[in-house]
Amino acid sequence: MPTANITTNVRRVNGASVIDIVGEVNAAADEALSAAFNEASQDGVKVIVMNFTGLEYMNSSGIGVLVTLLIRAQRNKQKLRAYGLSDHYKQIFALTRLDEAIGIYDSEAEAVSEP
Amino acid sequence: MASITSRWRRKDKDKDQSAVSTAAIEPVSPQMVVEVINIDVDIAPTDPLLAYFQESANPVELSRLNLQSPALDELRAAGVAVVVPLVSQGELIGLVNLGQRLSEQEYSTDDRKLLNDLSTQAAPAVRVAQLVRQQQIEARNRERLEQELRVARLIQQTLLPKSLPELADFSLAAYYQPARQVGGDFYDFHYFDDGRIGLVVGDVTDKGVPAALVMATTRTLLRSAAERLESPGAVLERVNDLLVEDIPPKMFVTCLYALLDPKTGRLQFANAGHDLPYVRTAGGVHEMRATGMPLGLLGGMGYEEREITLKPGDMVLFYSDGIAEAHSPTGDMFGFPRMHALMENYPGDPDLVRFVLDQLGDFTGPGWDQEDDVTMVTLAYRQQAAAGMRAVEPGWEILAEFEVPSAVGNERIAMERVAQIATDTPLAADRVERLKTAVAEATMNAMEHGNKYRADIPVRVRVCRSEVALSVTITDQGGGQFVREAETPDIDAKLAGLQSPRGWGLFLIQNMVDEMRVTSDDLHHTVELIMNLQ
Numbered sequence: 009m010p011t012a013n014i015t016t017n018v019r020r021v022n023g024a025s026v027i028d029i030v031g032e033v034n035a036a037a038d039e040a041l042s043a044a045f046n047e048a049s050q051d052g053v054k055v056i057v058m059n060f061t062g063l064e065y066m067n068s069s070g071i072g073v074l075v076t077l078l079i080r081a082q083r084n085k086q087k088l089r090a091y092g093l094s095d096h097y098k099q100i101f102a103l104t105r106l107d108e109a110i111g112i113y114d115s116e117a118e119a120v121s122e123p
Numbered sequence: 124m125a126s127i128t129s130r131w132r133r134k135d136k137d138k139d140q141s142a143v144s145t146a147a148i149e150p151v152s153p154q155m156v157v158e159v160i161n162i163d164v165d166i167a168p169t170d171p172l173l174a175y176f177q178e179s180a181n182p183v184e185l186s187r188l189n190l191q192s193p194a195l196d197e198l199r200a201a202g203v204a205v206v207v208p209l210v211s212q213g214e215l216i217g218l219v220n221l222g223q224r225l226s227e228q229e230y231s232t233d234d235r236k237l238l239n240d241l242s243t244q245a246a247p248a249v250r251v252a253q254l255v256r257q258q259q260i261e262a263r264n265r266e267r268l269e270q271e272l273r274v275a276r277l278i279q280q281t282l283l284p285k286s287l288p289e290l291a292d293f294s295l296a297a298y299y300q301p302a303r304q305v306g307g308d309f310y311d312f313h314y315f316d317d318g319r320i321g322l323v324v325g326d327v328t329d330k331g332v333p334a335a336l337v338m339a340t341t342r343t344l345l346r347s348a349a350e351r352l353e354s355p356g357a358v359l360e361r362v363n364d365l366l367v368e369d370i371p372p373k374m375f376v377t378c379l380y381a382l383l384d385p386k387t388g389r390l391q392f393a394n395a396g397h398d399l400p401y402v403r404t405a406g407g408v409h410e411m412r413a414t415g416m417p418l419g420l421l422g423g424m425g426y427e428e429r430e431i432t433l434k435p436g437d438m439v440l441f442y443s444d445g446i447a448e449a450h451s452p453t454g455d456m457f458g459f460p461r462m463h464a465l466m467e468n469y470p471g472d473p474d475l476v477r478f479v480l481d482q483l484g485d486f487t488g489p490g491w492d493q494e495d496d497v498t499m500v501t502l503a504y505r506q507q508a509a510a511g512m513r514a515v516e517p518g519w520e521i522l523a524e525f526e527v528p529s530a531v532g533n534e535r536i537a538m539e540r541v542a543q544i545a546t547d548t549p550l551a552a553d554r555v556e557r558l559k560t561a562v563a564e565a566t567m568n569a570m571e572h573g574n575k576y577r578a579d580i581p582v583r584v585r586v587c588r589s590e591v592a593l594s595v596t597i598t599d600q601g602g603g604q605f606v607r608e609a610e611t612p613d614i615d616a617k618l619a620g621l622q623s624p625r626g627w628g629l630f631l632i633q634n635m636v637d638e639m640r641v642t643s644d645d646l647h648h649t650v651e652l653i654m655n656l657q
Contacts, residue, residue, distance in 0.1 A: 011532070036531070065535060067563055072625035075617050082618060096556035103634050104627060105614040 012036040013064075016044035024055035024120040030062030033070030045077050054086050057119040058110075061092030071104060078109050087111065089119045162201045162220060166194040176208040177215045182238045183208065184230070205230055207242045211250035219245070271332050275305040278335035282342055284312050288320050290385045291602070291646040292435070295322075298476045298499040300445075307334030307376070308443045308496035311342055313349045318385055318646075321349050324397065324441040324500050325378035333371060341366060341376050341418065355380040355393035356415075356428035363395065363418045363426075370419035377417045379441060385646070386580060386600055388433035388504060393426040400441045401466045402431060408466040411439070438475060438503040440466060445495035446479065452488045461486070475501045519587045519594070526581035527566060529574035529599075534566035537584050541595055544586050548593055549656050558595070558654050561635035564628045565597040565650045573599025573648050588656070592637075595652045602646040 014031035025048030033041070048056045081088040089111040093101065101107040113119035166173050172192040176183065183206045185199055198206065198220065207219040219242065224230060230238075279301065287295045297310055307327025312320060323345055327334040341362065348361040358380055366376065379400060381392035392400075396417035399410040415426035433439070442462075449457045465482050469475060476499050484491075522544050527533045541562045545555045566582055574580040583598045612630050616622040633639050638653040 013532075032535075034532075065538075065563075067534070067560070067567060068627035068631050069567075069625060071627045071631075072623075075614070075624035079618055079620065079624070094556075095553060096560070099557075100560065100631065103631070104612070109614060109618060 012040055014040045016040050018044055018047045020053075021057075021116065022120045023053070024057055025049070025053045026057045026059055026116060026120065028059045028062065030064075032064055033066040033073065035069035035073070037070060038073045038076075041073055041077060045080065049084065049086065055089065055120065055122075056081065056086055057089045057091065057113075057116065059092050059116060060090055060094075060097065063093070063097065066097060066100075071100070071106065074106065074110070078106075082109075089113060089122070091116055091119045160201065160222070162198070162203065164194055164197045164201070170194045173215070176206065176218065177210065177213075179208050180210070180239075182206065182230070182235050182242070205235075205238070207238045209242055209246040209249055211246040214250075216246060216250050216253060272303075272305050275331045275335040276301055278332070278339055279305065279307075279309065282339055283309065288312050288314065290320070291644050292388075292505055293383070293385055294503045294505055296474055296476045296499075296501045298480070298497070300493065300497045302330075302445065302493045302495050302497075304330045305335065306330050306443075306445065306496035307338045308445065308498040309338045309342055310441070310498055310500050311345065313346060320383045320385065321355075322381045322383060322441065322500060322502065323378065324400075324443065324498060325376055326397065326443045326496070326498075327374065327376045329374050333374065337370060337374055337376065337419075340369065341378065345378070345380065349380075354428055355382050355391050356426040359393050359395050359415060359418065359426040360424065363416070363424050364422050366419040367422040375417040375419040377444075381439075381441070383433075383502065388437075389430060390433055390439070390502075391428060391430040393428045395426060398442060398444055398447060400439055401462065402433075402437060402439045403466050403469065404434065404437045408463055410463075433502075433504045435504050438469075438501060440475060440479070441500040441502070442479075443496060443498040445493070445497040446483060446499070448495060449483055449487050449491070449497075450494065451486050455486075457483065457486055475499075475503065519589045522586040522588055524583070524585045526583050527570075528578045528581050529570035529576050530578045531570075531576065533570065533582075534563040537566040537582065537597070538563040541584065541586055545593060545654075548588060550593055550654055554654055557635040558593070558652065561632045561639075561652050562595055562597065564632045564635075565595075565652060568628055569597050569599035569601075569648070569650070573601030575601075591655060591657055593654045593656060596649055597652070598647050598649040600646055601648045602644050 012032075014029065014033065014037040016030075017028040019026045019028065027041075027044045027048050029041075031037075045056065078088055088109070090101075091113040093112065098107070098112060101110065101112060111119070111122070113122070170192050171190050172188075172194045175188070175190065185195065185203060185206060188195060202222045203220045204223050205221045207221070208215055209217040209219065219238070221238075224234075283299055284297070287297060295312075299308065299310065301308070307329060309323070309325050309327075311323040313323070314320060323342075325338070325341060327337045327341065329337075344362045344365050345358065348358045352358045352361060359378065362378075370376075376395070377397040378395045379392065379397040380395075381390055381400075383390050392411060392413055393415060394413040395415045399412055402409050402411055411429070411431065413427045413429040416424045447457055447459055447462055451457075461482075465479060469478050479499060483497075523540065525540060527537045538559045542555060542559045545558055550558065562584075566584070569582040570576055574582060580600050585596045587594045587596070612626050613622060617624050632650070632652065636652045637655045640651040640653070642649045642651070
């Protein structure tokens with residue numbers, strides 16, 4: 009089985025949850041991201057922000073994992089947001105139209121303060 | 124003439140005129156009683172009687188002879204009184220034996236003259252009859268030999284492979300030219316489910332039908348042993364043990380068995396006393412040496428097993444002794460040093476078989492009476508088609524070529540190496556990032572879909588550049604399957620649960636690079652990623 013090369017940390021900022029992601033977002037990251045998402049969703053939190061500042065590598069399988077998180081978020085009527093993406097990954101989010109469903113922000117402050 | 128068989132025969136009773144030394148005697152009248160006796164007397168070559176008859180121009184009355192001769196005693200005991208030697212051109216070709224006259228009187232001078240005349244006239248006629256008969260026998264023998272050769276040739280040609288293995292990275296060629304007498308050469312190919320190919324080149328001692336039959340048996344034994352046994356050494360050991368029980372005495376089989384894995388270039392081989400194949404690599408020409416006794420001589424023999432790994436551009440020549448042992452008009456033998464030199468001097472064109480035949484032809488001269496079968500099998504690892512990749516086109520330079528084992532996560536290795544190389548080109552940083560993603564995705568696809576994540580099957584990556592573009596080719600061994608991702612990914616469909624959340628790979632690749640080309644053959648699948656540099 010693939011070994012995950014990712015660490016996650018969940019913080020509460022202004023009533024939103026921030027998931028700090030460090031490492032690789034690929035198929036192996038599924039379990040870690042799913043657990044972080046559950047943690048972030050506790051107490052009925054409606055805004056979940058993924059911090060990609062520490063992202064080293066994301067591949068198509070990782071995008072697949074994000075899509076499954078997105079499906080869960082939509083089911084829970086949660087908003088999934090992201091910041092800290094490099095231009096390259098912003099491009100990929102645009103290409104895949106993930107950016108239409110995941111709000112992309114330049115900073116954490118913007119991501120958590122948006123209603 | 125070691126043996127002379129004489130018979131009296133009644134012509135009217137026995138129409139057979141074919142006996143070599145038959146003299147026929149007509150009864151003088153129907154009332155006369157003629158006793159017909161078959162006398163089979165062997166006259167030894169050393170018997171003085173033979174020389175006596177040979178010298179004698181006249182009928183010989185045995186009662187007058189005083190010789191120490193076993194044959195003389197036998198003739199007398201059989202009641203022979205007079206022998207008329209039939210001599211033609213100084214050669215004793217037969218005897219007319221007569222018993223006592225019925226009147227029991229001595230043979231008169233007239234009788235003797237009559238017999239003498241008879242022998243003088245009969246001898247040339249008998250001689251002619253003998254020669255005709257001899258020619259008929261020889262013609263029949265020749266016909267029988269020709270027929271045998273036809274049968275031998277038929278057996279061999281029927282059992283030689285009708286086609287050659289077709290491999291993406293290797294080209295094989297085979298040549299077989301039987302000698303007039305048809306030796307026992309053979310070659311064969313075994314096909315295994317995992318793509319490996321068994322190559323056999325062998326030679327049965329002896330010629331003609333016996334050799335062809337032993338060849339047929341050996342070929343079948345090899346095939347069935349190869350089906351159940353993995354290693355060439357074990358295959359030869361098994362065949363030897365089976366063959367030893369059935370092979371006629373004084374016959375044996377030399378045989379080389381090699382097992383090629385086209386995916387890796389690994390060539391395992393074992394040798395039962397056959398001529399050593401030559402391998403030509405970038406490092407020179409070498410004999411492929413492995414020791415072992417010929418098949419069919421002694422049971423319980425072990426066969427050394429060796430292996431080499433062929434690289435693109437390498438070639439191997441398997442052959443039979445009909446080449447090395449060919450003679451020039453002045454009696455020189457072609458020999459192994461010439462074989463070695465020939466492999467070194469081979470210019471790469473025309474094909475190796477043609478080249479060997481041309482060299483051999485120059486050596487033996489025109490009108491060569493081929494002494495033995497000539498057999499060759501050549502194996503060449505294609506230079507240009509290495510790893511199923513296209514040849515590098517003019518104007519392109521290879522910057523790097525490497526392999527990545529098909530294991531989860533290894534796409535990052537390919538990605539980082541390509542990134543390192545791409546950074547030294549005029550490709551802009553953001554476009555390097557795009558290429559990295561494309562390389563990672565293509566490598567993942569290759570490892571997963573092409574190589575099924577089998578770590579022993581690597582993904583091959585080649586980075587090339589020209590004046591205007593950078594190209595990365597990524598090749599796996601999943602040829603023959605064309606549909607990799609069935610549907611175009613759509614985020615709305617995925618969010619609605621109508622599509623798998625996955626399946627972004629090919630879509631990403633296509634959008635990351637300036638051009639993507641996909642080529643596939645039976646064995647390989649290659650994705651080429653192109654980034655323009657201008």
